[in-house]
Amino acid sequence: MSDPSVTQDLIHGGEGPAASVVSSSNRPRSLWQDTWDILRHRKIFWISFIMLILFLLMAAFPSLFTHKNPDYATLAKSMDPPSGEAWFGYDLQGRDVFARTIYGARTSIIVGVLATLVTVILGGVAGVLAAYYARWVDSILSRIGEIFLGVPYVLGAIIILGTVAPAQSSPDRVTIMAVVIIVLAVLGWPILMRIARSSVIQAKHQDYVQAARALGAGPFRIIFKHLLPNSLAPILVYSTITIGSYIGAEATLSLLGIGLREPVISWGIAIADHTSYIRTGAHAMLFPAAFLSLCVLTFVMLGEAVRDALDPKLR
């Protein structure tokens, strides 16, 4: 923001397609409004945004997309290929793959979003505290973070999940989802802590934080009004991308048989159940896998679009 040419760009909208929009309005412009103006002229943003809406609709109202019961099994139809009656065919248990894929979105998105939320809260609080109080608070939190970061992701998940919910156990839906969410967040928070910590440290040394102190602001106000709003951008970008990678991670754990499991419907479980049948009935695995990839792609693209719009150097 201190670069005068960037400031100029903010005021005049630069030479980008945003110029006409910006110059036509005299409203005060914040960083977020500028970001929105850049975003809404980006194709990649709209593509990922529309896909996101579709996936969210699927998660919230699966019955809009299919009227079939995803748990209704007709063993006679086991592994039947796609047809007019069942667009994606039937799975091993003779259940409709299309219905199960649609219903699977809910689980995957809930796990991805909630795990990210827990990660942001854990990592964000730790990062802000480490950066603001520095010294021994920073040392302790950073070392704890490094310990967690030192544990290989899959190995850590296998150990924790294998202990809390062994493969032969059959916990109910809510329990297993909560366990998977917590495992993902516990292994993932140090990265977010580092991002939050570094951006808060950067903001902390800005003159406006000094000025706020000089004018009598307390620690609470400095953290919430000055440090957080000014270090939100990298946290936001990383979280969006993290939702995608957590959805992928959830599928990985399900594939290994230690993550989500029946009776939960999820893409990961569908893939796991049908890997051995890939040569005889690829449809039962490929369709959920395709939805999984698209969903991960959606969040990653959205994150990238937001990052590009927020980063003044790329404008």
Added chain:
Amino acid sequence: MVEVLSGPTGRGSYSGALLEVENLHVEFHTRQGVAKAVNGVTYSVNPGETLAVLGESGSGKSVTAQTIMGILDMPPGKVTGGEIRFRGVDILKLPEEQRRRIRGEGISMVFQDALSALNPVFPVGWQIAEMFRIHRGSSRSDAKKKAVELMDRVRIPGARDRVNDFPHQFSGGMRQRIMIAMAIALDPEILIADEPTTALDVTVQAQIMGLLADLQRDSNMGLILITHDLGVVADVADKIAVMYGGRIVETAPVHDLYRTPAHPYTKGLLESIPRVDLKGQELYAIKGMPPNLLEMPSGCAFHPRCPYRREDCATAVPPLYPISGTRGSACHYWREVVDGSR
């Protein structure tokens, strides 16, 4: 003690100077060693009075101000001695909560670069209104009304329309006015302006100095003006303290200092100002480099660069010799300097 500090009843109940800095010592502990940034600074400010603290980078003028405000980063900074008395109370000994209440209400500060001193993500009006909401608990709409009044008072044209604008939409001079508006929002008794015009161009500098002087006259604030620019202070200051190497080397009423500087450093500074009547001549420059705070020269810190230097300058630290009234010079040979400049 609390009564003295809180509430308007405390105002004026103390008979000494409003703000007194006495024998202040501040050190920075770095990897390379201990940097003595402030070595026994003493000055005082009264209501309605303007003290200009003059000195080059690293002379300790800003560190002194930050110590008064209590915004010095500790560590690496450390106050190793001295007192800062505000209305007679040593604020260095107060708990953080009470010091925080003094900031903004009792003593306030304007920073050098107003763009970086304003939070980029909030509208300026919001930031000014924040002052009332933190300290006075005003309602949103009330605080905003006061913010517009303040923006008017610091002469921002069209204040009502610009209250929702963001800092980057203002010019340098306008931003500094907003910074000043925030600093004077709660009617502080002391305003510290740390190089308030350094980031601005010359015509705007004059406007800002004029504004500060007017505001001071209206509210009878004590003003501490920190600067390295002799030209800026001549019109507005009542007295000047010249700092070098963390010490005050000369203190004088403004006109005496300009007419007859009593310290070789002050004299050198005055002679380095370009003058219209000396056009074509080579400009005087003080030879050598500012002192390294990690390895302060022995004796008088200025002696390696001083044209008046004698042998004992390298061994004996000169005290601030009283000259007359409020004048003082930390030079063993101040008489020669005064005589030489007549």
